[in-house]
Structures are given as structure tokens and as C-alpha cells.
Amino acid sequence: MAAEGRALEPHASLERTPAERLATNRLGLWLFIASESFLFAAVISARFYLLGTETPEDLNQALGFAISVVLLTSSLFAFRAETAAAFGDRKGFVRNISATIGLGLLFMVGVVLEWREGLEFFPPSTLYGSVFFTLIGLHAFHVFTGVVALAAVLFVGRDGRFVGPDAFWPVEGVVKYWHFVDVAWVFIFPTLYLVGGS
């Protein structure tokens, strides 16, 4: 009853500082990344459950290695883009985020080449093909959404609105997601291409 008579005050105690908001944003993103990790872990474990370490001889390991290098390189440029945004370097941000997008697209071209070979040698109707296309497809979808998010940040932030120590959260968020896509590939590459030997 006493609460009914209490005056409504502005929720001063609920207002958060920019630093607190940033910490909350980061925690939310990490929780999202953790949930995505479980998804990838489930599909990766399915590969070992269904096939053990069996790998088809027609698998193009060199192509897998090449696109691995492309994705790792894209992470370097993503890191540089985030650093540039944090330190107020607009040109550096635009240059490096553009390079990240370009390498992401190059990775996807590699995936298309993989799929062409995969459809020929181990189509989705086979056990390995089923695992291969599910895992590569899941990852490629994440790469695609990452490229879209990077492009959105570049398009909206090309005028410098996301540049500076207090403004670069959108860049940091999308770059963290991109790095996560890279971490996922670090496990997918050996799982699909290398385990089982040549």
C-alpha cells in the first residue's frame, strides 16, 4: 500500500554509464557466441560419431588449406579495422574493413569451388557428403552473415560515426563475430579435411 503512494521518480539508479552499457553489450555478444559454439560443436561431434576419422581420398586438402589462410588473413585485417576505429583512424578503418570483406568474399568463392568438387566426389546422399555439406554450409552461412554485417558497418560508418574510443562498439561487435567465424573454421578445417590423414 505504501508503494502506491510513492512518487514516480526518474529511474536514476537504473541509468547506466557508457562503460556499463559497453560491458553489457560485450557480455551479450559473448553469450551469443557461446550459444553458437555449442551449435558448431554439435555438428562437429556428429562427424566423429557417424564417420570416426574416415575421410574420402578425393578431398581437396590443398584448397581447404588455401581458404584457411584466406580466412586467417581476413581476421588480421578485421583486427586492424577495429584498432583503427578505436584510435580514431577513419581511413584505416575503411581500408581494413574493406579488405576483410574482400577476403570474406574470396573465402566464399573457395567454398563454392569446394562444393563443386564435393558434389562430384561425395554428394550429400553419401554419409561423408551429408556431414560435409551440413558443416560447410552452416559455416558458410555464418561467413555470409558476417560479410553482410561488415558491409553494413562499413556503409553506415564510412563517414566516421563509428570511429573513436567511445563510438566503435558496432565495429568491435561485428569484428568479434568475424573472429568467432574464424575460430569455428580453425576446428572445422582439421575435422573435415585433415583428420584421417592423406
Place this chain on the structure above:
Amino acid sequence: MLIGGAVFAALIVLDTVEFIVAITAGQVLLWMALLALPQALLIAWFYMHVRQLRGGDH
């Protein structure tokens, strides 16, 4: 920026070793795990700044 380059170099070396081990050895599941984990940790620690979750700054 220097840290980014050093981490990238380490990642490329680990990836290359992983690839070479795979094409020269037979069953290499343990090797793959041993080489993939450091790569993931390098990315998470230096590129994704996972330490921020404990209150560390950028």
C-alpha cells in the same frame, strides 16, 4: 598493430604445420586437436579480447 601481426604469423605457422602433419602422417586426431586449440586460444585472447569479460580494458 604489432601484436596483430605477430598473432597472425603464429596462426599461419600453426595452420601450415597442421596441414603438413596431416598430409605426411596417418591418423592424426591428437595432433589436430593439439594444433587447433592454440590457434583458437590465440584468436580469442588477442583478437577477441576475451579478457574484457573479467573487467579488463580494450
